[in-house]
Amino acid sequence: MTGWWVVVPVKDARRGKTRLAGVLDDAARTALVRSMALDTLAAVLAAPSVAGAVLVTADRDLAAAAPGLGVVPLDEPAAAAATHAGEAGLDAAVLAGAAHARGLAPHAPVAVVLGDLPRLDPTDLDAAPASAAGHARAHVPDAAGTGTTLLTASTGRTLRPRFGAGSSHRHAAAGHVRLDVPRSSSLRHDVDHPADLVLLAGQDAWPSALPEK
Template identity: 40%
Template sequence: MTTGAGWVVVVPIKLLAAAKSRLAHPDRTALALAMAQDTVAAASGIDRDVVAAVIVVTNDDEARTRMVHLRGVDQSTEGTCGDRDTHPHVIVVPDVPDAGLNAALAHGAAVAVHRWPGTGVAALSADLAALRPSELQAALLAAPSRGRALVSDATGTGTVLLAAAPGTPLRPQFGPASRAAHVGSGARDLTAQLGESVRGLRRDVDTLDDLREAVSLGVGPRTRQVLAAGPSAAGPSAAG
């Protein structure tokens, strides 16, 4: 068990076969995995005094295997992790509840609190193909020292980041109109404060239009590789 300040970021990855059902692209599954890898890589690229660790919560075998290729990944077979002298920057844990996104996030938060007491916990969407480490760092540094805070998606209705200060329950309510749900439960909305500086953080990818915008912002290397290898989602030919 380790202690210290900063944040633990929790990234849930659903079974890839069911991921991104609204993304009408022939490489939908590969894109879902690539975007998750780029998201986790961006989160793990932040200095450890800000982000102590990244927890990936998934029951997908392919996602688990691919995450091993990211630097410093540890695969845990238990719902909580045992004591260690040092911690990896990224760990992968199974989705023990297996009861949807919010249950997976609550489970990841419990792992974080057990292993890194004294840190805040932040839930991060897994489909942020254009995320930059500096954007996530800016959002976490803007979060208040007490309570919860959020950053909304590009449409202003969803949530891409929900941060709970040390000692504050995460209480995730992701899903339709999650921004309103989180604000209604007391979370502070940081979106306007951060403004244009976090466009990549706010650009989650559910549709081809979302993907085109993410490409225009500059996607991560794994997403870029999938797009280069198959039919382009950024061009007119992908519209169908």
């Protein structure tokens, strides 16, 4: 099977993870968003099933770092406006990234991995697309079971992103089958809330994801 192309959407770091504003100052929060994105991208590229990756972002620092990592950068506002003007926010960025990936590899299956998985293990990432290969569309929920960390579409299929609060239910309703991925999988552990940050701080394997204050 053709290797997966992965779309990683990341907000401008200065506007990302606002729910952490109560525990991190602006500089620390910005550094965290960028660090998590870089850790996520490194894990994505280390997965043998991944053929390539597209970073969709308005963050200039991340976009500048992408080519050196072997990632294709795509400017979020311009791409979303030109490709999917009827969509909004993250969904528009996802669709623009997927369209760009398909332009580079027309026959590749595509996946979306959110850029806030700093503990992502490439082995865990490989396991999910292998399970998704039997479905036209699939998704992996976050550890809480309500959000979404991975969205997939097989060759010839288009993504139907429904990101936001309660996205797992909406993705299932849109035809993205929920994959049976263990809750312990690193693929399900994103960083959204202060409690997630506490867990991240206890992971000695990922010190780079914690900004200095």
